[in-house]
Amino acid sequence: MSQIESKYKKKSQVGEIWRRLKKNRAAMVGLVILSIFALSAIFADVLANYDKMVIAQNVRERLLPPSSHHLFGTDEYGRDVFARIVHGARVSLTIGLSTVSISILIGGIIGSMAGFYGGIIDTIIMRIMDTMQAIPPILLALALVSALGPGMTNLLIAITVATFPGYTRIIRSVILPVVGQEFVEAARACGTGDRRIILRHILPNAIGPIIVQSTMAVAQLIIATAALSFIGMGIQPPKPEWGAMLAGSREYMRTSPYLVIFPGLAIVLAALSLNLLGDGLRDALDPRLKN
Amino acid sequence: MHKYILKRIILLIPIILGVSFIVFSIMSFTPGDPGRLILGQTAKQEAVDSLNNELGYNKPFLVRYVNYVAKAATGDFGNSYRTGNPVFKEIFTRFPTTMTIALLAVITGVVLGIPLGILSAVKQYSTVDFISTVAAMLMASIPGFWLGLMMIILFSLKLGWLPSNGVGSFAHFIMPTIILSIPFAAQLLRMTRTTMLETIRQDYIRTARAKGATERTVIWKHALKNALLPVITVAGMELGALLGGTVVAEAVFSIPGIGTLILTAIRMKDIPQVMATVIFLASLFCIIMMLVDILSSFIDPRIRARYVK
Numbered sequence: 001m002s003q004i005e006s007k008y009k010k011k012s013q014v015g016e017i018w019r020r021l022k023k024n025r026a027a028m029v030g031l032v033i034l035s036i037f038a039l040s041a042i043f044a045d046v047l048a049n050y051d052k053m054v055i056a057q058n059v060r061e062r063l064l065p066p067s068s069h070h071l072f073g074t075d076e077y078g079r080d081v082f083a084r085i086v087h088g089a090r091v092s093l094t095i096g097l098s099t100v101s102i103s104i105l106i107g108g109i110i111g112s113m114a115g116f117y118g119g120i121i122d123t124i125i126m127r128i129m130d131t132m133q134a135i136p137p138i139l140l141a142l143a144l145v146s147a148l149g150p151g152m153t154n155l156l157i158a159i160t161v162a163t164f165p166g167y168t169r170i171i172r173s174v175i176l177p178v179v180g181q182e183f184v185e186a187a188r189a190c191g192t193g194d195r196r197i198i199l200r201h202i203l204p205n206a207i208g209p210i211i212v213q214s215t216m217a218v219a220q221l222i223i224a225t226a227a228l229s230f231i232g233m234g235i236q237p238p239k240p241e242w243g244a245m246l247a248g249s250r251e252y253m254r255t256s257p258y259l260v261i262f263p264g265l266a267i268v269l270a271a272l273s274l275n276l277l278g279d280g281l282r283d284a285l286d287p288r289l290k291n
Numbered sequence: 292m293h294k295y296i297l298k299r300i301i302l303l304i305p306i307i308l309g310v311s312f313i314v315f316s317i318m319s320f321t322p323g324d325p326g327r328l329i330l331g332q333t334a335k336q337e338a339v340d341s342l343n344n345e346l347g348y349n350k351p352f353l354v355r356y357v358n359y360v361a362k363a364a365t366g367d368f369g370n371s372y373r374t375g376n377p378v379f380k381e382i383f384t385r386f387p388t389t390m391t392i393a394l395l396a397v398i399t400g401v402v403l404g405i406p407l408g409i410l411s412a413v414k415q416y417s418t419v420d421f422i423s424t425v426a427a428m429l430m431a432s433i434p435g436f437w438l439g440l441m442m443i444i445l446f447s448l449k450l451g452w453l454p455s456n457g458v459g460s461f462a463h464f465i466m467p468t469i470i471l472s473i474p475f476a477a478q479l480l481r482m483t484r485t486t487m488l489e490t491i492r493q494d495y496i497r498t499a500r501a502k503g504a505t506e507r508t509v510i511w512k513h514a515l516k517n518a519l520l521p522v523i524t525v526a527g528m529e530l531g532a533l534l535g536g537t538v539v540a541e542a543v544f545s546i547p548g549i550g551t552l553i554l555t556a557i558r559m560k561d562i563p564q565v566m567a568t569v570i571f572l573a574s575l576f577c578i579i580m581m582l583v584d585i586l587s588s589f590i591d592p593r594i595r596a597r598y599v600k
């Protein structure tokens with residue numbers, strides 16, 4: 001009996017997806033690199049003492065090239081670049097993940113309402129989203145940061161405001177084709193409340209596209225955060241952030257190019273790993289490839 | 292068809308109004324006041340206060356907003372708090388530079404991305420495909436401003452081939468264009484590849500081949516036209532996005548364009564300048580999207596049918 005059971009044991013859907021993902025070597029590389037960054041972010045304090053290495057200035061040791069003592073060298077204030085990059089991972093990943101999560105939440109609620117109730121509610125909501133998206137997103141975030149003031153929380157708010165209209169559209173576009181179908185009517189006839197219909201029957205279809213979109217979005221957000229910090233409208237010094245580090249490196253480009261190379265490489269690797277993973281997830285989640 | 296175009300143009304108005312409201316609200320929350328800004332840090336408080344009163348700064352929010360819209364409707368967008376010049380004079384001084392870079396970037400992206408995308412699709416799983424896909428992935432992960440910095444290190448400092456800042460000659464435009472076009476080219480490459488792959492699998496392609504058409508005709512005449520449609524939409528969106536997004540490229544290469552104009556204006560709470568510039572950019576964006584839609588409907592008769600009821 002157990003022999004038959006083990007032979008026909010039903011494979012879970014998630015297990016299936018994971019199996020497909022494992023076959024994609026590029027995606028696996030992305031996953032490994034991402035894990036390294038994530039672990040660095042979580043264990044940053046273990047890898048490099050915050051106060052001593054990241055913040056404290058040490059003028060005697062400024063602008064040292066990479067060595068065994070300072071893996072990536074020191075910056076213009078004598079701070080260890082490797083330590084700053086490790087702690088910078090914490091900043092970038094936190095902002096990326098938080099922004100995406102909140103955007104999914106807000107976009108999910110608003111997008112569901114727009115798609116589900118349709119009619120004038122849909123029109124109003126989408127017009128507002130259109131208006132918000134007509135403003136170039138970088139400028140919108142810039143203006144918000146300027147109004148709210150510098151700092152990580154305000155940056156988060158600013159970027160989230162610029163990001164959630166996109167998610168509203170995605171969720172709405174997933175809900176729209178499903179809403180007219182008969183099983184929704186049937187559920188209503190049974191007396192199921194609206195919220196339950198949306199949550200249990202409709203939204204599960206959206207999980208796939210949302211996950212794929214989100215990995216790419218976090219990559220874009222990491223780059224965007226770095227860009228904003230680069231022009232001085234993001235994370236403020238002395239907090240370590242890869243973009244801000246690049247801004248400080250400009251003066252010393254000629255003599256200490258490693259100050260430009262390493263933070264930049266961190267951004268590229270983080271974004272690349274997320275993009276690879278997202279691409280692999282998209283292929284793994286595609287039901288057309290089921291064999 | 293003309294009715295549709297007219298409807299789209301009329302729709303612009305509420306969107307622009309909405310944009311103006313959003314930006315005005317955000318700017319109102321920014322600390323600082325125009326009186327202090329215009330007169331400077333050392334001016335007496337009474338002078339600052341009286342100037343603020345004159346400019347109507349102390350009136351409630353809605354009153355100020357309605358006044359702004361009323362004046363703007365007549366064409367008066369005010370003068371920049373920072374320079375005292377009419378806001379649109381500032382915009383039009385810098386607009387050609389930014390527009391040139393944006394256009395060049397889009398064209399470069401198209402020239403780079405689409406042919407490679409087609410090649411990848413046609414020779415799927417070959418070496419070319421693999422390299423292109425990896426390259427596209429990489430290009431989408433590199434932050435533009437970092438690429439700019441690295442290029443300056445290589446091409447300006449070490450090799451001395453290209454100028455590192457300002458504008459003046461064509462050479463000045465090369466590096467900014469490259470860093471702006473690369474993420475776009477990556478996106479186009481992947482999109483072209485995907486749509487081409489889907490298109491090639493369609494039955495009508497098989498029919499064309501069965502009828503004996505050469506592979507070249509099949510690709511160029513049939514597959515390409517269909518694959519190009521979403522590409523045009525994305526190209527239009529990118530042009531619009533770039534108009535505002537050159538901020539970072541301009542920061543890296545010290546280019547006096549619209550991006551720096553807005554950045555300075557936002558930082559200094561130069562409300563008239565910010566309002567006018569953002570409204571200008573948003574309107575441009577909407578117009579570009581409208582043109583893209585119209586172009587799409589010309590290319591794809593199915594879309595045209597939907598709009599010409």
